[in-house]
Amino acid sequence: xxxxxxxxxxxxxxxxxxxIHLLExxxxxxxxxxxxxxxxxSLTELFSEEKKMxxxxxxxxxxxxxxxxxxxxxxxxxDKINSRFEQVNQILHDFKDHEEAVxxxxxxxxxxxxxKGTVADLIDVPSxxxxxxxxxxxxxxxxxxxxxxxxxxxxxxxxxxxCILIPKQGKLNEKKETLPEKKGIIGYLADLVKYDDxxxxxxxxxxxxxxxxxxxENAQVxxxxxxxxxxxxxxxxxxxxxxxxxxxxRKDTILRLSRKREKESLQNENIKYKSLIDVQNKYLEEIKKxx
Numbered sequence: 001x002x003x004x005x006x007x008x009x010x011x012x013x014x015x016x017x018x019x020i021h022l023l024e025x026x027x028x029x030x031x032x033x034x035x036x037x038x039x040x041x042s043l044t045e046l047f048s049e050e051k052k053m054x055x056x057x058x059x060x061x062x063x064x065x066x067x068x069x070x071x072x073x074x075x076x077x078x079d080k081i082n083s084r085f086e087q088v089n090q091i092l093h094d095f096k097d098h099e100e101a102v103x104x105x106x107x108x109x110x111x112x113x114x115x116k117g118t119v120a121d122l123i124d125v126p127s128x129x130x131x132x133x134x135x136x137x138x139x140x141x142x143x144x145x146x147x148x149x150x151x152x153x154x155x156x157x158x159x160x161x162x163c164i165l166i167p168k169q170g171k172l173n174e175k176k177e178t179l180p181e182k183k184g185i186i187g188y189l190a191d192l193v194k195y196d197d198x199x200x201x202x203x204x205x206x207x208x209x210x211x212x213x214x215x216x217e218n219a220q221v222x223x224x225x226x227x228x229x230x231x232x233x234x235x236x237x238x239x240x241x242x243x244x245x246x247x248x249x250r251k252d253t254i255l256r257l258s259r260k261r262e263k264e265s266l267q268n269e270n271i272k273y274k275s276l277i278d279v280q281n282k283y284l285e286e287i288k289k290x291x
Contacts, residue, residue, distance in 0.1 A: 064287045071280040078273040085266040088259060097256045098142045101161035105144060105153065112153050116145045116168060116199075119206065120256040124194040127261060128233065129212065133189060134254045135235035135245065136210050140164060141256045145202055169201050176208055180225045184218025185211060189231065209240075 090096075095103045098118065109115050116122075120141050125133050134141060143164035146153065150165060157163065179185060186192065190207035209228045213219040219230045223238045230238045237245040 060287060060290055064284065067280060067284045067287060071277065071284060074273055074277050074280060078270070078277060081266055081269045081273060085263065085270055088263045088266060092259050092263060097252050097259060099161065099163070101157075101163040102142045102144065104160055105156070105163060108156065112150075112156070114146050114148045114150055115153065116147055118256075119143045119145065119166070119202070120259075122195055122199050122202065123257070124260065125257055126192070127258070129189070129192055130254055130257050131235045131249065132212055132231045132233055133193065133207075134249050134257060135237050136189065136229070136231050137206060138253065140166070140206060141253060145199065166202055166205070168199065170205055177226055177228050179211065180222055182218065182222045182225060184214040185222060186214060186233075187212060 095106045095118070097120075098106075102118065105112075105115070106118070109117075118141070119137065122145060123133070143166045145166050145168055147168040153165070176188065179188065188207070189210040189212045190203050192212060193203070193207070195203050211222060211226070211228050211230050213222050213230055213232055215234075216232050216236050219232050219236065219238055223230045223242065227240055229240055235246075235249055239245070
């Protein structure tokens with residue numbers, strides 16, 4: 001009891017919860033002594049309660065430390081994702097994956113209202129078909145779609161590098177062939193991408209007669225049975241004249257298609273981590289209240 005009174009009166013001890021606990025211990029021991037309860041029994045009860053409280057406090061402190069660590073790690077990851085999201089968003093906004101001529105013209109989009117965007121802006125493609133689509137479109141990935149009069153655009157382009165302009169509505173007389181029944185055919189590429197129906201004619205112009213096949217061996221067989229252009233998943237193209245386009249694609253060509261998907265993925269990750277951080281923060285506040 002004397003020992004606990006000394007600790008209770010210690011001016012350096014500012015832990016209020018410990019002071020309350022010591023005071024309770026003193027009261028219990030003195031009450032026990034006044035009632036004739038053996039000192040050993042009182043001390044045993046005191047030590048048992050004190051041990052439980054210490055263990056409980058240590059458990060809470062460990063939980064607090066662990067939760068703070070988890071919160072910190074989540075926050076670091078969230079900041080990384082958010083930073084990358086802002087970076088990708090800026091690249092898309094400034095058309096950094098495209099040639100300088102396209103960047104210069106797209107900066108005038110508000111002035112040249114007939115400009116609708118690049119082909120890459122208009123198409124959403126599953127990741128497994130990105131290489132094939134990039135191989136088929138090549139430079140036309142950066143082509144700019146327009147609608148109506150573009151005389152102002154042509155005047156602006158006189159002093160700039162060349163770029164491709166595709167009308168939103170053109171003339172297409174060709175009808176799509178019936179898909180051959182051959183091994184390895186995945187489908188017409190135009191049917192495997194997503195786009196706004198307002199731009200169907202543009203997509204048909206670019207992809208209407210292109211069949212996607214799993215590999216080059218099967219592509220050769222398919223080409224023998226149809227007049228359509230054929231492309232493989234890894235980007236080998238056999239055109240209508242059987243000219244073969246092959247080799248490694250430029251990285252920025254594929255990036256023009258994948259950026260939007262990356263942005264969407266980062267946005268979803270951003271939301272997920274924000275939710276996890278909120279949960280950890282609430283849990284941490286609950287632990288602090290218990291302590």
